[in-house]
Amino acid sequence: MTEAGRSGGTPAALVPLGTGALLLAMFAAAERRRNRPLLPLRRLTSGIAGFANLGTAVMGMVVTGMFFFLSLYQQQILGDGPRAAALCQIPLSVAGALGCTLTPRIVRRTGPRTALELGLVLLAVGLLWLGRAPGEGTFVQEALAPSLLIGAGMGISFVRLTHMATAGIPSEDSGRASGLVTTARMTGGLFGLALLTGLAASTTSGVDPLTSEVRALHEGYRATFSVLGLIVFATALLFLGVFSRSGRGPKSSGSGPGEPNGTAEGPLLQRARAR
Numbered sequence: 333m334t335e336a337g338r339s340g341g342t343p344a345a346l347v348p349l350g351t352g353a354l355l356l357a358m359f360a361a362a363e364r365r366r367n368r369p370l371l372p373l374r375r376l377t378s379g380i381a382g383f384a385n386l387g388t389a390v391m392g393m394v395v396t397g398m399f400f401f402l403s404l405y406q407q408q409i410l411g412d413g414p415r416a417a418a419l420c421q422i423p424l425s426v427a428g429a430l431g432c433t434l435t436p437r438i439v440r441r442t443g444p445r446t447a448l449e450l451g452l453v454l455l456a457v458g459l460l461w462l463g464r465a466p467g468e469g470t471f472v473q474e475a476l477a478p479s480l481l482i483g484a485g486m487g488i489s490f491v492r493l494t495h496m497a498t499a500g501i502p503s504e505d506s507g508r509a510s511g512l513v514t515t516a517r518m519t520g521g522l523f524g525l526a527l528l529t530g531l532a533a534s535t536t537s538g539v540d541p542l543t544s545e546v547r548a549l550h551e552g553y554r555a556t557f558s559v560l561g562l563i564v565f566a567t568a569l570l571f572l573g574v575f576s577r578s579g580r581g582p583k584s585s586g587s588g589p590g591e592p593n594g595t596a597e598g599p600l601l602q603r604a605r606a607r
Contacts (some may be wrong), residue, residue: 333526384497385516392517392525424483431487448492452568453484459561467550
C-alpha cells in the first residue's frame with residue numbers, strides 16, 4: 333500500500349494487494365465450512381460487536397498515524413529535537429490514561445452511548461484543530477491543547493469500543509473476541525499508516541515547487557491530521573446511526589467495570605459470579 337501511494341497502480345503494488353485479498357477470501361470461505369472454525373465470523377462480527385471492531389480498526393489507524401506524524405511535525409516543522417519531541421508527548425499520554433480511568437464515571441453520568449460519542453468527538457476536534465496549526469510557533473502554542481483533547485478522546489473511545497466488542501460474547505468465544513479486537517487495532521494501524529504516508533507524500537509533492545521544503549511538508553502533515561479527524565467524525569456519525577436504528581446503546585450488550593448493569597453480562601463476569 334505504501335508503494336501504491338508513491339507510484340500508483342504498478343504491478344509491485346497491485347500483485348501483493350491482490351494476493352492478500354485472495355488469501356483473506358479463501359480463509360473466510362474455509363472458516364464457513366468448518367464445524368469448529370478458528371474464527372466464528374457470524375458470532376464475533378454480528379450486531380454491535382462488528383461495528384465495535386470496525387471502530388477499533390479506525391482507532392488503531394488514528395493512534396499509529398497520529399503519533400508517527402506528530403513526532404515528525406514537531407521535529408521537521410516546529411524544530412524540536414527528538415528528546416524534546418518525546419517529552420512534549422507526555423501530556424497526551426497522561427490525558428489518555430485519565431480518559432481511560434474516568435470512563436466508568438462518565439458512563440454512569442451520561443450513559444455508555446453518550447460516553448463513546450463524547451470520546452470520538454473529542455478525538456475528532458483535537459485532530460482537526462491540529463490540522464489547522466500554522467506551524468510557526470512552539471509545541472505549547474500550537475499543539476498542546478489539541479493533543480490533550482486527542483489523548484482524552486482516545487482513552488474514552490478505546491475503553492468503550494473494547495467493551496462493546498467483547499461484552500455479551502459467549503464464554504467459549506471470549507478469547508477469540510479479545511484476539512479479534514487486538515487484530516483489528518493492529519491491522520488498522522498498519523494499513524492506516526501506509527495510506528496516510530501516501531497521502532502526506534502526495535500532498536507534499538503537489539505543493540508549488542517554489543514553496544520551501546518545510547512548508548511543503550507542513551501541508552502534507554496538516555492534510556494527514558485533517559483526514560484523520562474527518563475519519564473519526566464519520567465514525568462518530570456511524571455509531572450515532574447504529575444506536576438510533578437499534579434504539580439502544582451498547583449498555584444492553586453488557587456492563588463494564590464500574591458501569592450500570594446491562595441486560596447481559598460479559599463472559600468473565602458470568603464466570604466470576606458462577607464461582
